Amino acid sequence: MPVEIRVPKLGESIVEATISKWLKGEGDSVVAGEPLVELETDKVNLEVPADQAGVLSQILKKVGEAVRIGDLIALITEASLDSVSTQRAESSAAKQQEEVTASATPVIPATPVAQRVAEVNKLDLRDIQGSGPGGRVTKDDVFSLLPLSPKADETSVVKEAPSVALASVPAPAPAKPNALPLPLELPSFGDNRPSERMKMSRRRQTIARRLVEAQQSAAMLTTFNEVDLSEVINLRKRRKESFKERYGVGLGFMSFFTKATIAALKTFPLLNAEIDGEDIILKSFYDIGVAVGTEQGLVVPVLRDADRKTFAQIEQEIADLAKRARENKLTLADLQGGTFSITNGGVYGSLLSTPILNTPQVGILGMHKIEERPVAIQGQVQIRPLMYVALSYDHRLVDGSEAVRFLVRIKELVEDPESLLLEG
Numbered sequence: 154m155p156v157e158i159r160v161p162k163l164g165e166s167i168v169e170a171t172i173s174k175w176l177k178g179e180g181d182s183v184v185a186g187e188p189l190v191e192l193e194t195d196k197v198n199l200e201v202p203a204d205q206a207g208v209l210s211q212i213l214k215k216v217g218e219a220v221r222i223g224d225l226i227a228l229i230t231e232a233s234l235d236s237v238s239t240q241r242a243e244s245s246a247a248k249q250q251e252e253v254t255a256s257a258t259p260v261i262p263a264t265p266v267a268q269r270v271a272e273v274n275k276l277d278l279r280d281i282q283g284s285g286p287g288g289r290v291t292k293d294d295v296f297s298l299l300p301l302s303p304k305a306d307e308t309s310v311v312k313e314a315p316s317v318a319l320a321s322v323p324a325p326a327p328a329k330p331n332a333l334p335l336p337l338e339l340p341s342f343g344d345n346r347p348s349e350r351m352k353m354s355r356r357r358q359t360i361a362r363r364l365v366e367a368q369q370s371a372a373m374l375t376t377f378n379e380v381d382l383s384e385v386i387n388l389r390k391r392r393k394e395s396f397k398e399r400y401g402v403g404l405g406f407m408s409f410f411t412k413a414t415i416a417a418l419k420t421f422p423l424l425n426a427e428i429d430g431e432d433i434i435l436k437s438f439y440d441i442g443v444a445v446g447t448e449q450g451l452v453v454p455v456l457r458d459a460d461r462k463t464f465a466q467i468e469q470e471i472a473d474l475a476k477r478a479r480e481n482k483l484t485l486a487d488l489q490g491g492t493f494s495i496t497n498g499g500v501y502g503s504l505l506s507t508p509i510l511n512t513p514q515v516g517i518l519g520m521h522k523i524e525e526r527p528v529a530i531q532g533q534v535q536i537r538p539l540m541y542v543a544l545s546y547d548h549r550l551v552d553g554s555e556a557v558r559f560l561v562r563i564k565e566l567v568e569d570p571e572s573l574l575l576e577g
Contacts, residue, residue, distance in 0.1 A: 154231070155210060155211075155228040155229060155230055155231075156203075156204055156205055156207060156228065156229040156230075156231065157225055157227075157228060158189060158190075158201065158203070158204070158225070158226055158227040158228065158229060159223055159224060159225050159226065160192065160201070160220045160221065160222050160223060160224045160226060161199075161201060161222070162222055163192070163194050163199065163222060167194050167195060167196070167485070168221055168222055169194075169219055169220070169221050169222075170192040170193060170194045170199070170219070170220055170221075170355070171192065171193045171194075171217065171218070171219055171220070171354075171355045172190060172191075172192065172193075172214050172215065172216050172217060172218050172220060172226070173190075173191040173192060173193035173198055173216070174190070174191040174216060175189070175190050175191075175212060175216060176188050176189055176190060176191060176200070177189050177190075177209045178209065178212075179209055179210065179211060179212055180208065180209065180210075181208070181209050182206075182207070182208050182209075183203040183206065183207060183208070183209055183229065184203065184206045185202075185203055185204065185205045185206050186202050186203065187202060187203050188200040188201070188202050188203075189201055189202065189203050189209065189227060190226065190227070192220070193354060193355050193356060194355065194356075195355060195356060195359040196356070196359070196452070196483075196485055196488050197481070197483050197484065197485055197487075197488065198449075198481045201226075203229060204229070205229070205231070206231075207229040207230050207231045208229065208230045209227060209228075209229055210228050210229060210230040211227060211228040212226070212227050213225055213226050213227055213228070214226040214227070217352060262283065262285075262288065262289040262290065263278050263281075263283070263289060263290035263291075264285070264289065264290065264291055264292060266291075266292040267290045267291055267292045267294065267295045270292055270295045270296070271290075271295050274295070274299060276295060276298060278290055281294050281295060281298065282294065354449060354450070356449050356450050357449075357450050360450050360451060363512070364509055366512065367509050367510045367511070367512045368509065370512060371510055371512060371515075371547040371549065372547060372548040372549045373509070373510055373545055373546070373547060373548070374545070374546060374548045374553070374556070375507040375508075375543050375544065375545045375546075376543070376544050376546075376553070376556050376557050376560055377505070377541060377542070377543050377544075377560075378541075378542055378560045378561060378563075378564050379539050379540065379541050379542065379564075380539065380540050380542055380563070380564045380567050380568060381528070381537050381538070381539055381568050382406070382523055382538045382539070382540055382567065382568075383537055383538060383568075384568060384569065384570055385406065385409050385567060385568075385570050386538055388570050389404050392404060396465070399465075400465040400468070400469065401469075402465065402468045402469050402472055403468065404464065404468065405468055405471075406497075406520070407443070407467065407468065407471050407495070407497065408464040408465075408467040408468050408471075409464075409567055409570055409573065410495060410518070410520060410563070410567065411441055411443075411456070411459055411467050411471075411495065412464070412467070412566070412573045413562075413563045413566035413567050413573060414441065414493065414495060414518055414563060415439050415441070415459055415460045416562070416566055416573065417559050417560075417562040417563050417566070418439060418492075418493060418559075419460075420559070420562055421551075421555050421558065421559045421562070422435055423435075423515070423550055423551050423555060424493065424515060424516040424546065424551055424555070424556075424559055425439065425492045425493055425516075426515060426550065427492075427513040427514060427515060428513065428515065428547070428549060428550055429513075433550065436492045438458060438460075438492065439458065439459050439460040439492060439493070440455050440456065440457050440458065440459065440490050440491050440492050440493075441455070441456045441459040441491070441492070441493055441494070441495060442454070442455050442456075442491035442493070442494035442495070442511055442514070443455075443456055443471055443474060443475075443494070443495055443496075444494060444495070444496035444497070444511075445474065445475045445478040445479070446501070447478050447479050447481075448479075449481070452478050452483065452488060453488065453491065453494055453511055454474040454475075454477075454478055454483055454487045454488055455487065455488065455489070455490055455491040456470055456471065456474070457490075474487065491511065491514060492514065493514055493516050493517070493518075494508075494511045494514055494516075494517040494518070495517070495518045495519075495520065496508050496517060496518070496519050496520070497519075497520040497521075498519060498520070498521055498522075499520050499521045499522040499523065499540065502522055503521050503522055504521055504522050504524070504541065505521055505541045505543070506519055506521065506543065507519070507543055507545055508543060508545045509545065510545055510546075510547060515546060515547035515549075515550050515551055516544060516545070516546045516547070516551065516556075516559075517544070517545050517546075518542065518543070518544055518563070519542065519543035519544070519545070520540065520542060521540055521541045521542065521543070522540070523538050523539070523540045524538070524539060524540075525537065525538055525539070526539050542560060542563065542564070544556055544559060544560045
């Protein structure tokens with residue numbers, strides 16, 4: 154009797170998912186506990202394992218289809234462990250043979266245009282002598298092999314990849330004396346130029362919806378300041394090697410800004426609160442969300458009880474969360490909650506930006522690129538490593554003066570990193 158594979162419980166408040174990828178195909182053998190399919194939810198990707206050994210006899214839901222908890226997505230036909238092992242060994246041997254065959258086939262280096270023109274004109278790149286660097290086949294090498302008609306000066310046309318022809322432009326009429334030149338009529342390209350339509354992933358849909366909701370539901374405002382990182386950089390230079398040797402992780406900037414943010418939140422507690430109807434929920438714990446960019450989109454895993462952690466623990470946990478985010482190994486628990494968020498656009502080269510709130514939080518700190526700039530210090534111009542910082546906040550709960558002083562407090566603490574030890 155076939156074993157049914159159904160969509161399991163996905164997590165709190167999540168009832169629907171999308172088939173992201175089948176890890177096994179119909180006819181493949183599976184063992185108990187082996188992942189069969191990857192489901193994409195609003196927040197994380199989940200793998201659904203096989204309940205028992207057998208053969209994946211039927212896939213009922215295709216990639217891209219939406220499924221709900223309890224939906225039947227596949228059937229497994231029971232099989233003995235011996236038959237599963239035999240089939241897997243045969244499949245592995247066939248795969249190895251394919252890899253050997255593929256590795257034996259020479260790879261012909263060619264430019265993308267050369268590959269496209271050769272494909273359209275049914276030419277074998279292996280028969281073309283490349284003139285580019287390292288024997289690379291160029292488009293000119295391919296063009297040189299295409300036949301030309303006898304009237305090359307009038308009618309010869311090189312057969313190339315499909316493209317959209319430009320509309321002919323009539324020659325302008327002779328200009329009349331003292332007449333203004335007529336504008337040249339531009340060619341019409343039509344709508345046949347190459348384009349691609351692709352479905353937005355479930356996670357991207359959720360990100361888009363939440364960002365719009367944040368803009369529409371909060372009275373969001375941003376204030377800016379700049380931080381001199383000279384002291385932090387000097388401290389990191391002195392302690393960098395010993396810190397990594399002792400804790401196995403580098404001493405980055407995130408731990409300094411996380412510590413400074415927590416100290417500022419303790420001074421201005423409304424930025425660690427949230428609005429619930431007509432009530433304010435003040436939180437006496439500090440779960441800091443750290444924005445991480447992945448191929449699937451932005452996620453914000455949460456550093457729990459960050460106020461109780463050392464510099465080393467903060468760096469270790471942030472590194473672990475970022476690694477698991479990029480490997481799609483975060484759990485729902487990693488993403489839930491959070492009282493305040495930090496995002497660092499500087500890792501991508503951003504000089505200045507206005508971060509959007511991660512609702513229902515009422516504050517988010519934006520870090521940016523460090524750049525050396527001239528500043529006046531006690532009447533003298535000096536070059537200092539400066540970073541613009543931004544605080545976006547919900548003006549319904551946080552007044553402008555509080556937001557400005559909050560950011561100034563972070564600036565003071567980061568510029569005097571020894572004071573962070575006293576704050577701790």
